[in-house]
Amino acid sequence: xxxxxxxxSVAGAGVRQLLLGLIFGMAFxxxxxxxxxxxxxxxxxxxxxxxFTVIKVMMTAVLVGMVGVYVMHRLGMxxxxxxxxxxxxxxxxxxxxxxxxxxxxxCPGTNAAAIGQGNFDGFAVxxxxxxxxxxxxxxxxxxxxxxxxxxxxxxLTLPALLNLRRGTVTILLAIALIALLVVxxxxxSR
Amino acid sequence: xxxxxxIMGALFLPTPALALPQGLDGTSPLAYPGPxxxxxxxxxxxxxxxxxxxxxxxxxxxxxxxxxxxxxxLGKIVAPRRVAKLPYYQEKxxxxxxxxMLLVGISIGAFLAAWTGNEITGRWLPPMWEARxxxxxxxxxxxxxxxxxxxxxxxxxxxxxCTSGHGISGTLQLSVGSWVAVGCFFISGIxxxxxxxxx
Numbered sequence: 001x002x003x004x005x006x007x008x009s010v011a012g013a014g015v016r017q018l019l020l021g022l023i024f025g026m027a028f029x030x031x032x033x034x035x036x037x038x039x040x041x042x043x044x045x046x047x048x049x050x051x052f053t054v055i056k057v058m059m060t061a062v063l064v065g066m067v068g069v070y071v072m073h074r075l076g077m078x079x080x081x082x083x084x085x086x087x088x089x090x091x092x093x094x095x096x097x098x099x100x101x102x103x104x105x106x107c108p109g110t111n112a113a114a115i116g117q118g119n120f121d122g123f124a125v126x127x128x129x130x131x132x133x134x135x136x137x138x139x140x141x142x143x144x145x146x147x148x149x150x151x152x153x154x155x156l157t158l159p160a161l162l163n164l165r166r167g168t169v170t171i172l173l174a175i176a177l178i179a180l181l182v183v184x185x186x187x188x189s190r
Numbered sequence: 191x192x193x194x195x196x197i198m199g200a201l202f203l204p205t206p207a208l209a210l211p212q213g214l215d216g217t218s219p220l221a222y223p224g225p226x227x228x229x230x231x232x233x234x235x236x237x238x239x240x241x242x243x244x245x246x247x248x249x250x251x252x253x254x255x256x257x258x259x260x261x262x263x264l265g266k267i268v269a270p271r272r273v274a275k276l277p278y279y280q281e282k283x284x285x286x287x288x289x290x291m292l293l294v295g296i297s298i299g300a301f302l303a304a305w306t307g308n309e310i311t312g313r314w315l316p317p318m319w320e321a322r323x324x325x326x327x328x329x330x331x332x333x334x335x336x337x338x339x340x341x342x343x344x345x346x347x348x349x350x351x352c353t354s355g356h357g358i359s360g361t362l363q364l365s366v367g368s369w370v371a372v373g374c375f376f377i378s379g380i381x382x383x384x385x386x387x388x389x
Contacts, residue, residue, distance in 0.1 A: 017288050018287075020288070021249075021287075023295065025298070027239055029299025029303070030300065031239070033303035034225065034303050038300050038304070039222070041222045042224065044219060045219030045220070047379045048219060048380075051219040053229045058358060064233070064236075065241065065362035066237075068241040069240065083355065083367055096341050097371075098376060098381075099338075100338040101342055101378075102386065103382055105316065107253075107353040109293075112253065113299075113300035114300070117300050118301075118312040119311050121313075124331075124333075125338060126257070126339060129342060130261045131339070132344040133257045133344075133347060134265065135344055136343065137261070137277075137278040139344075158366055166364065190219075
């Protein structure tokens with residue numbers, strides 16, 4: 001296969017994939033806005049523990065997504081795309097992320113949705129996101145050699161950690177998520 | 191600085207303060223409209239959307255890496271040799287990809303949703319911020335927004351994902367790191383939000 005025909009076939013598959021990305025993104029953004037999570041006060045509301053809309057959206061999405069992806073995987077229809085478990089990086093990066101989330105009031109995905117609905121302060125968040133991404137890229141060599149080696153557990157999953165079957169964990173977690181959603185619905189004012 | 195903020199505020203804030211429901215302070219999130227649709231319906235549909243992205247694109251939903259891609263693409267214009275030297279961009283070539291299209295789609299989809307639901311805001315300052323910090327604090331808001339964005343991107347790249355990549359896609363695949371990360375997102379997020387609004 002010549003280089004040119006290879007490039008062409010990659011580009012052909014690429015266009016379909018890019019279009020799918022755009023369509024899925026539009027669906028995601030549409031849902032985020034309808035779910036109220038493009039709104040500053042709704043996102044700050046969950047961090048102030050006063051508005052639980054974000055929890056309801058996220059936990060329902062995880063519940064439905066988890067069961068469906070599990071079944072599809074059992075049927076051989078999809079593969080998993082697990083992120084890395086690196087305790088040091090997950091915790092330190094997670095805490096840095098959370099601080100930024102509280103400060104800006106949007107997260108990376110909901111910020112794009114906030115901009116779409118006309119929250120212009122989202123442009124400042126986006127500028128910050130670009131800057132922070134660049135700073136990380138500058139630090140990436142150092143991070144890889146230090147923080148990202150701390151507690152590296154590769155693609156560890158809850159079933160592997162608990163020594164249970166994936167189906168068992170899925171059912172237990174589904175029950176726990178439903179129970180939590182019921183508690184939130186009964187106790188939270190929103 | 192205060193005066194500059196006030197002038198900018200006056201320029202960019204044509205919308206008068208919203209009428210608040212009785213008995214609620216403007217710094218309460220409940221004083222403002224909630225979701226247009228049931229959050230359970232929206233959540234379930236996002237769950238179904240994740241089935242589709244796994245099946246059709248072999249990709250989990252995630253938002254933060256697209257910002258790194260854009261930063262890399264801009265970097266390639268300004269300082270191509272610097273980009274080529276950075277380990278992150280050596281591993282992840284900055285180029286137009288599925289995730290970047292997803293991010294662009296999010297803005298378009300949210301615009302369509304807000305437009306059809308009469309929820310286009312067209313504001314620089316969130317009303318809740320205004321109620322807490324005053325009308326002339328646009329500069330402060332932009333500063334917090336920028337700094338928050340920078341922290342989020344650095345943290346997400348270090349942690350390996352954001353509220354979408356870890357918070358939804360990773361947790362639904364039962365990744366241990368994702369559950370740890372999302373717990374940390376909320377721990378420090380709650381502390382900072384409380385410090386801003388409740389202390």
